[in-house]
Amino acid sequence: DQQVKQNSPSLSVQEGRISILNCDYTNSMFDYFLWYKKYPAEGPTFLISISSIKDKNEDGRFTVFLNKSAKHLSLHIVPSQPGDSAVYFCAASRTTSGTYKYIFGTGTRLKVLA
Amino acid sequence: EAGVVQSPRYKIIEKKQPVAFWCNPISGHNTLYWYRQNLGQGPELLIRYENEEAVDDSQLPKDRFSAERLKGVDSTLKIQPAELGDSAVYLCASSLEGLAGREQFFGPGTRLTVL
Numbered sequence: 001d002q003q004v005k006q007n008s009p010s011l012s013v014q015e016g017r018i019s020i021l022n023c024d025y026t027n028s029m030f031d032y033f034l035w036y037k038k039y040p041a042e043g044p045t046f047l048i049s050i051s052s053i054k055d056k057n058e059d060g061r062f063t064v065f066l067n068k069s070a071k072h073l074s075l076h077i078v079p080s081q082p083g084d085s086a087v088y089f090c091a092a093s094r095t096t097s098g099t100y101k102y103i104f105g106t107g108t109r110l111k112v113l114a
Numbered sequence: 115e116a117g118v119v120q121s122p123r124y125k126i127i128e129k130k131q132p133v134a135f136w137c138n139p140i141s142g143h144n145t146l147y148w149y150r151q152n153l154g155q156g157p158e159l160l161i162r163y164e165n166e167e168a169v170d171d172s173q174l175p176k177d178r179f180s181a182e183r184l185k186g187v188d189s190t191l192k193i194q195p196a197e198l199g200d201s202a203v204y205l206c207a208s209s210l211e212g213l214a215g216r217e218q219f220f221g222p223g224t225r226l227t228v229l
Contacts, residue, residue: 004156032216039157043118043205043220044157089156093216099145100209101170104156 006105017079027050030092038087080112118221126227132194139208149205
């Protein structure tokens with residue numbers, strides 16, 4: 001039972017354009033969401049997060065949108081740069097007693113074309 | 115500040131052999147996680163430590179996997195005996211406690227190949 005789904009395994013975008021990565025979840029109890037970026041042979045690195053009390057969080061070129069009614073979140077990268085080429089994972093957690101147990105999606109491989 | 119350190123980076127063994135992975139978390143991070151990432155999948159939690167205590171090991175296959183975190187710092191994950199299906203990347207992560215622990219910091223992982 002995949003509670004966090006990234007239905008697009010790959011995405012190609014032209015440099016300078018917007019990249020939109022999508023993530024769907026099934027558990028309405030999830031209350032905190034993260035996006036991680038992963039380069040080959042490296043561990044995932046934190047990119048941006050959002051709490052369920054918000055519907056948008058922005059950090060520079062990266063914006064995450066949360067639609068709780070649709071159980072959907074998306075990551076927007078504007079403008080996209082070749083260095084953004086990586087695998088992006090979304091992760092969701094239900095906060096219990098101040099602890100975070102994340103369920104990760106399967107990842108989307110983004111390729112930004114120069 | 116040094117990140118999460120893992121060793122070895124790569125390991126190739128034959129099935130039925132034992133293998134161990136080592137992790138040194140970020141200094142001051144009391145919470146440590148071991149994840150397994152299969153090809154084309156996201157990381158899946160195996161075990162979580164709060165200091166020396168394993169507080170969530172519900173997804174650790176206890177018949178062949180074991181872990182320890184002596185003195186609440188370094189941790190070792192062991193597989194004995196290894197099976198072909200154990201081929202994966204084993205990731206260690208650490209975090210602070212409470213709200214500050216929402217972000218987990220990952221090491222580079224150990225890529226295990228079981229032949």
